[in-house]
Structure formats: structure tokens, C-alpha cells
Amino acid sequence: MHLGMLLEMAADGLADRIALGPRVGGLTFAELAHRARRIGAALQTLPGDRVGLIDLNSPAVALTLFGSAIAGKPFVPINYRLADEQLRAIVTRTAPATVVVGAGVAERLGEIDGIHLITRDELLAIGADPEAKEADGWGGDAEDIAVLLFTSGTTGEPKAAVLRHRNLTEYVITTVEFAGSAEDEVAIVSVPPYHIAGVSAACSSTYSGRRIVQLESFEPRAWVDLVRAEAVTHAMVVPTMLGRILDVIEADGQGLPSLRSISYGGGPMPLPVIERAVTMLPHVGFVNAYGLTETSSTIAVLGPDDHQAAISSDDPEVRARLGSVGRPLPSLEVSIRDAAGVEVPTGEHGEIWVRGGQVSGEYLGIGRIENDGWFPTRDEGHLDAGGYLYVHGRLDDVIVRGGENMSPGEIEAVLIDHPAVEEAAVVGIPHRDWGEQVVAAVVVTGDVTEEELQRHVRAKLRSSRTPEHIQFRTELPFNENGKLLRRVLRTELEQAFA
């Protein structure tokens, strides 16, 4: 299966439905396919083996994704927020390629060997030209590379995750019903094009027949305005977005009446934020989605019914599920394993391993680790007796204090549980006797002392897990996708306390 197939099916079965853009004047699925085929034909003749994109959200994102697929070349969306030097380094690794650029990007890149630039407007003009040649067919086969996504590199040098056509299409056809969206459904896309959620939104919405409206980049007021103006029904947000959206609607009191579903993911969502969201938007169904770039997006979901059941339950185990990422998708397998790769009993912590058609687990120039199809995610987690998956953070972030392993996520959850704490992050910094010591950074809303927070943690966890120092800050360092920059924080806390 191939991304070209998804587009052709939508163009065939949902020709006159609006695919992309405003209710009036947006592109239909038939027109989207015509334009993607024209861009596909142009990309076949443009230089390079790959097609990059360095731009904000616009219709050019979906058109370049599908156009590249039809041209038989991998699509490589690149983070435009990177510093010039890093951006040039990543683009150099993408060569030979044609790169679609937004305003101001060409000047930042300068001349790079093997890189041919085309502006967003030039690309859109090719798509809109009825005289332009259209490419035939899907563009290749299932084993071809569909997308290369550079991981955020919060723990090291960015790697390019390889997603093949079969990975992405398997994800789409097993999780989305073809033409399954009602005609009035509209999704807002505000995650950047280089995020896996941006790629999966384009694929899933096309297949389900759901219209997409885009924000160039996320800004809470603009997000709320667009949701109201276009009667948006579905949204995907990363944790840092949701709180800011709630602030806007709380201030203006207008609510979000058209909205039916908010899915969130891309990092741990603080419980107080989701509880506030459920209270403020009682008509909205909440979905917690857990996934990785390397798994073509979502591998586990906590659906609206799970949220409701957890919030209304007296059973502590059921209530705790609000902090889980739900159950693994039926189309794949999840296993929790120890450091030796052996499955651990239910309830015990270990590394999350996953296997299924959507799982790539492959990096450019590195290949994939062959474990009979299993991909070790480097995320720590556990499964409860009901099959609910809990994610405790990256294994690489585990703190080792005097031989005892502890996950920052567990300590962070306890800190956030304190009514005065809004955000919390825990890292290990070097210690002369213990190897590492536990330190924390918090953003608080009320009056609270370091000693009080230490008592709070000690009461719930053993004392070795109690942060030896707690720094009070106005904000934590997050990247634009809501991912905590642990390396940055660790360096800062090391300077303050080590």
C-alpha cells in the first residue's frame, strides 16, 4: 500500500468534498489529487532524490507530502526553528534534494551542494496550473520510503527516522475507516509539518474524508478564533498548548461549542490540566494518544469513555487510568521488558517494546534493530491488569542514585499532585558519594516552600526519591512541541546545585 493509494481513493470516493482549507473556497479531494499529481510530475523532473520542506503550515504541506509520494521520492519536512547552523547541517544531510522553502528560509540556507530550492508560492503555482502535466499512478511500492523525519534530538544528535509507505498506510487503514468522517467534520492542524502528528493528520484526514484547516503555527488566540470561525470539530494538541487554550476561553467566556474531540499527546499531560479541560469543555471527548515518530504516530489510546470512567470512579486503580495512555491499538502488540529483553510480569516497570505493521524502528544510515519485528522504544512503562499502558519517561533519563534506579516521571507526578505545583521536572545531577542526586525544578501558583514539597514527596515515595534541591522558576524549558528540554534543564540545575 502507498500514500498515493490513500489520495486516489479519497479523490475517487469523496471527489466533491472539501479536503483542505475554508468551507468556502477550499480544495476538494478531487482538486487536491489533481494538484498533487501536477506537483508529483514536476518533482520527478526537479533535481535530487528527496523532497525537503522548510516552512510553516500551508496547503503546500499536504501537497508536497502527496506530491513527493507520487513522484516516488521521500518527503523530508525539516524544523524551520532550528538555529541556522543546525538547519544547514540537517539540509546538507538531506542532499541531493529539492527543498520547498517558505519566506526567509533561502537567505538562511545560502548555497548548499546538491540542494535545489523552490519557493512555496512556486510549488503552489505548479499545482494550480491546469495546463501542467499530471503524473500517473501511485508513485512506487510499499517498501519505498515515504517520509524521513528528524527526531527532536533532545537526547543527542538528531537521527532521521525512516517511515516507509507500508508503515504509514498500515497505520491509516487499521485505525481509520475510509470515508468514515461525517461531512461536517473539520480538523484543525496546528502542530508543525515536521512533527509526526502533522504527517499522520494529513494521511488520516484524507482517508477519513475530514476537512483540514491549518494554523501557520500555534498561537492560542488564533487557534481559538479559527476553531470558532470554521466550526472545527476535531483537534490534536501537545500538552503545552492545552493549558494556554483554556486560558483564552476562560478569559473570554465564549467556549468552543463546535468542538467534539480533542486528542492530546507528544509528552506527559499534567493531570490538573486535563481535569480542568474536562470540566471546562464537558461536551468534548478527550483522547490521550501515545506514539513515537518511529511508530508512524499513535500506538495506544485512552478514549473518551475511559476518561469518563476514570473521572467518575471510586476505584483507585480505575481513577489512576487518567494518567495512563490507554490500551494498545488492536493492530499491534506491546510488551514490557527488562534490560535483557525478557518480558516482565504485569504491573512491573520495564522498557516498552512494540511490534506491528506501522512500526518502522528504522533510522537512515543506521538501519533497524532486528528483534523479530519488535522495536524497543527506550520509553519506560508498565501495563496494569486491565491492559492499560503507563509511560514513565525516557529510559535515558533514568536517575541512578547509589545503585538505585528511579524514573523522573514518577517523582514529577507526585510533585504535580501538590495543589500549588503547576509544572515539575526532575533530573539527576552528579554527586560525589551517590553518583547522581535527585533535583527538581517547579513552577508554582501558590505559596509553598522547598521543605513542604520535599515532605510531600517523602510521604508518598521513599526518601531516596525526594529531591535534594528544588528550584522555583517562572517556566520550564520546553521545545515548541511541548517536549521538556531535559539536557538544558540538567545543565542549569547542575550549575545551581552541583
Next chain:
Amino acid sequence: MSTLVKPGTRYKSTVCDTEVIIVKPSSGPIDLRCGGQPVVEVGAEVPAGLTLDPAFSGGTPLGKRFADPESGLELLATKGGAGSLSIGEVPLPLKDAKPLPSSD
């Protein structure tokens, strides 16, 4: 005629517009038909003179997934058509898929 199908292989009906793609292969050779006539691989020549068997004219809707519990075969209709799918003379059932909450 028996066919051994591989994932990703595309077949078309010889008597209507239906086209399918194999999602999961069958455990062994099977006789996949549409409109009562054996399907052919997309790109292959369509034998002349075949007609749609009225007993298999219920239609194949675009975008539906089908699964044969017996052989493990799973496929997706990439084009709809007037004929319906069968393994030999046994109609191929729709795959029973529970809808998942939208996460994208």
C-alpha cells in the same frame, strides 16, 4: 484458478470496476473471485467474454476491508464495483472493525 497472494499485490475484477489490494496474505493458494469470475493482477490482460454472475452482483464498496477467517486473507477495496468478492463460491465477509477514537 488458484492464486497465491502476497501483501501489496493488486487485483482487479474481470467483469466490473472493482480493484483490491492484499493487506494480509492467505495461508495458502486461494481462488479469489469478483462478480463470480477469478480476478487478475492489475496490469494483466483481462480475458474476453466473461460476464458478471448475478449471484455475485451485490457490489464491492470502495474503501471496505474484507477478511476470510479460514485462510487469513485480508484485503482492501481500492476501487468499488458492481461485482461482489468471493473465495470460490463462498462470499468474502466484511472485516469486523471496531472504530477507534480519532487521535490525529
